[in-house]
Amino acid sequence: MMRGSCLCGAVAFEADPPYREVVACHCTQCRKTSGHYWAAASVTHDRFRLSEKRGLAWFRSSTSATRGFCRDCGASLFWQPEGEARISFAAGCIDGPTGLSLEAHWYAEDAGDYYRPEGPPPPPTRAETLHGSCLCGANRFTLPGPMGAVTACHCSQCRKTSGHYAASFDVDEASVVWQARKTASFTTPGGGSRSFCPDCGSSLGFRAADGSFSIEAGVIDNPTGGMLTSHIFTADKADYVVLDDGLPQEPQG
Ligand SMILES: [Zn+2]
Ligand SMILES: [Zn+2]
Numbered sequence: 001m002m003r004g005s006c007l008c009g010a011v012a013f014e015a016d017p018p019y020r021e022v023v024a025c026h027c028t029q030c031r032k033t034s035g036h037y038w039a040a041a042s043v044t045h046d047r048f049r050l051s052e053k054r055g056l057a058w059f060r061s062s063t064s065a066t067r068g069f070c071r072d073c074g075a076s077l078f079w080q081p082e083g084e085a086r087i088s089f090a091a092g093c094i095d096g097p098t099g100l101s102l103e104a105h106w107y108a109e110d111a112g113d114y115y116r117p118e119g120p121p122p123p124p125t126r127a128e129t130l131h132g133s134c135l136c137g138a139n140r141f142t143l144p145g146p147m148g149a150v151t152a153c154h155c156s157q158c159r160k161t162s163g164h165y166a167a168s169f170d171v172d173e174a175s176v177v178w179q180a181r182k183t184a185s186f187t188t189p190g191g192g193s194r195s196f197c198p199d200c201g202s203s204l205g206f207r208a209a210d211g212s213f214s215i216e217a218g219v220i221d222n223p224t225g226g227m228l229t230s231h232i233f234t235a236d237k238a239d240y241v242v243l244d245d246g247l248p249q250e251p252q253g
């Protein structure tokens, strides 16, 4: 049996084998909800149980699917296709070793321009103003581009909130101009604050305890001028994640 949970513990689940192996999805919706791209295993409904659902909220992300997230911490947990007796659950939210492997990349053509699904990132594009938004549109903002260096974080907190692992870029918080804003925040054990959309669960940003601020790379809509440059907290990375893009890895952040 496998167990999983969100970052704050207000949503938890159990699943019995057999599981579908992990699929990474680079579609626009998965990029916004996760803040980078989403990765999930799946099981049939008869092998799936919610052991805690007090924080669970659902967002209808298209006519054919809904997404489950935690309204307390913003973790992106589930994808439920309409009319199917099978649910996808975030690989990054699984507790302990998964024993799974990443077997496919979906919608690779929709991947962000700051990374490639496989291999090293492409050279940066030109981007003067970045436009960002959450999946439902309740949050929209602009900030000066380009995105610049993007850091992938594999710490257990980023794994839970994103559902896979996170990717973000440093921003002067005062330079962000909000055209629409509806954010919730979750204070992490380390004293940082993660912001997310309370309506759709999209991961938006992180303010560290020292005041430094970053935005999740996956919520930017236009060419970013960003480039993934490193992986941090790789000592905490999930066992199904294989890093083969040649970028530097820092085990402890
Ligand atoms: Zn939670
Ligand atoms: Zn939203």
Ligand SMILES: [Zn+2]
Pocket: 153, 154, 155, 156, 157, 158, 159, 166, 233
């Ligand atoms: Zn992290």
